[in-house]
Each structure stands twice: as structure tokens, then as C-alpha cells.
Amino acid sequence: MHRDITDGHEHSSGAGSGSWPAGPAEARPRPWRLGIGGPVGSGKTALVAALCERLRGVVPIGVVTNDIYTTEDADTLRRLGVLDAKLIRAVRTGCCPHTAIRDDIGANLDAVDELGQEIGAEGVILIESGGDNLTATFSYGLIDRQIFVLDVAGGDKVARKGGPGVTRSDLLVVNKVDLAPMVGADVDRMLADAAEVRDGRPVIPTTVRNGEGVDEVVRWMMAELVLAKL
Template identity: 50%
Template sequence: MSKSHGPLRVGVGGPVGSGKTALMDLLCKTMRERYDIAAITNDIYTKWDAEFLVRSGSLTPDRIAGVETGGCPHTAIREDASMNLAAVADMRAKFPGLDLVLIESGGDNLAATFSPELADLTIYVIDVAAGDKIPSKGGPGITRSDLLVINKIDLAPHVGASLEKMDTDARRMRGERPFVMTNLKKSEGLDRIVGFIEAKGGLKRAG
């Protein structure tokens, strides 16, 4: 385990459709041979994202939990994270050797953030299809996440988005905080995200 309080907990947030669940799936499949992993997803009234991960074979079903937040999903990762903290505790009880817990938020707006009590590191996912002005709009997800992922770069020419503008705005809004441009459909940029989690989270590869 990476820390005295237990496994490293990484929060994955971002707007609906940006690629959060795709990233969760890829991270699980890429890192599961090296680390002891569990995944927790948040949905308002369903467990659709958790069920997707199970169907995809991201991890064994007992390592995937779905939290039904009801009402506002942002509250469940920030002001009152008790349901998610309980889900983490359940996973730790089942798997005492956990190295990493990935926690996907429900659909977020740019103001949503993870409680420090819940997540040690935060990754915020936006996508090019939403427009190249998104990085310039700011908000905690853009400016304060530990890693910003700008996904679906392959769609830029189809939606008239400028990757150069997004790069410039992301640098301006984030200062020294890193960001990665990705096409998760083809796993482009995934290695940089994995490397960030390992380095920033202090994970040690098995063997």
C-alpha cells in the first residue's frame, strides 16, 4: 500500500460524455497486473457505469462498486462523501492489500471538486467536442485538478476546435499543473496518465 491511511485514492471527474468511464476502464486494464486495484463509480439513480466496467472486464466484479448518489452527484464527492468513503472502506475490508482505488464521479460541471478526505489525487477529463473554449472557462476542475485530461483530440478538425488554443489556455489557467491531450479511443496519451499516477501517487510496481 502506498500510504499509511491505506491505498492511493484517485478521483476521476468531468462532464458527462467526456470519457471518464473510458479512462477508468483503460486504467484498470493497464494497471491491474502491477497493482491491487478496486474501482468505484457514482451515478444518480443507476449503476450504469459500474455495470459497464463489469461488462468490459475492467476488473473482477467483486472489485467494482457502484454508488447511487441520488439528487446532486457533486455532493457525494465533496460536501458529504460518506457513501463513497463507506464504499472505499468496504473494498479495503475485502482486499486488505489494495494499492489503488479509482473513484469516478457522476456527471460534473466545471465547479465540481473531490473532497481531500476522499481523493488523494484528482484527474479532470474534458473533451474537445465540447468546444475549444472550455479550458479558458476555469473552474476548480480546470484550474486545481492534479491532472487535466483533454480528450477526443481526434475530433478537433470535425468540430472546428483548435488544439493550439486549448493548449495555450490550459497552460495559462493551470500554471505549473500538468495536462495531457488524449484520444482514449486509441489509448493515445494513456501512458502519460499512468505515469503521472505512479509518480505523483508514489506507487511502487510489483517486483
């Protein structure tokens, strides 16, 4: 029995059984995976919905949602009709969301494997984390790139508070810019604070609710996808 763990997931295959061990196993082609994390209510599902609406018909796409006790976010996306229902899978973590995206990623890997069979290796899978705190990040055994979504209404100090999602995510999205006047937040200050701790990694301000900034997120995403295929 040969064990292939090159994509962070164990796969059994009969290849090589009983023969001389092969060289490093080749990673099998699989969909590109984008993790979307961030605090509770920051707009992750809204962003997933907006990305699906723009990208369906352009690239095969599927979604995995994570909620602790329910399938709320998957239900929302199905209700919105952003994708065919069978292309939206829900993981019920039953534990802190970061555990299921960083430490014990088996349920998410099963979901992406199932989706991969539906959409094919050339597709894209968006994996939304359950809302969590500033320490939550995805394991790169589960995703290829990750977005961290902050909420302006959480206060303009949040970017200064740092944490791995703010400082090292592949893209930081600062969402709900429309709410800044209502909560007295200084978005420019927030973007400057984020830029200071991110060492050149990109930051995009958005108001996903009315579509502002979403095209820029799509451009970033498609550039990363193309680079991954080179």
C-alpha cells in the same frame, strides 16, 4: 470510545477508552485514492477502463463509480471485464454528483472502505464522479489526487471558462482529441489556455478511445503513487 477522523472518516475503536487521551492518532494504512471527474460524457469511464486494463496485475486496484439514478458505469466496467466484478462498486448518489464527492462523502467512503478490505492497503482505488459541471471537484477527505477530464467536442473554449477542476485539479486530461477536426476545435489553443490558468500543473491530451495519451496518464499516476508512499 476513541474517534479517529484523520482520513476524513470517523472510525470507532476501543483504543484509549477510559485512559488518558493519546496524542494525534496515526492514520491507518489504506489504499491510495484517485478521483476522476469532469463534464458529462467527457470520457471518465473510458479512462477508468483504460487505466484498469493497464494496471491490473501491476498493483491491486478497485473502482467506485457514481451515477445519479443507476449503476450504469459500474455495469459498463463489469461488462467490459476490466476487473473482477467484486472490485467494482457503484454509488447511486440520488443527487447532484458533486454533492457525493465533495460535501456528503459518506457513501463513497463506505465504498472505498469495503474495497480496501478486498484489495489491501497497498492498492489503488479509482473513484469516478458522476458527470457534472465545471464547478465539481472532489473533497481531499475522499481522494489523494484528482483528475479532471475535458472533452474537446465540448468546444475549445471550455479550458478558458475555468473553474476549480480546470485550474486546480492535480491533472487535467483533454480527451477526444480525435474529434477536433469534426467540431472545428483548436486543440493547441485549448492546451495553451489550460496551461495559462494552471500555474504549472500538468495537462495531458488524450484520445482514450484508441489509447493515445493513456500511457502518459499512467506515468503521472504511478509517479504520484510512489511520492505518496515516500
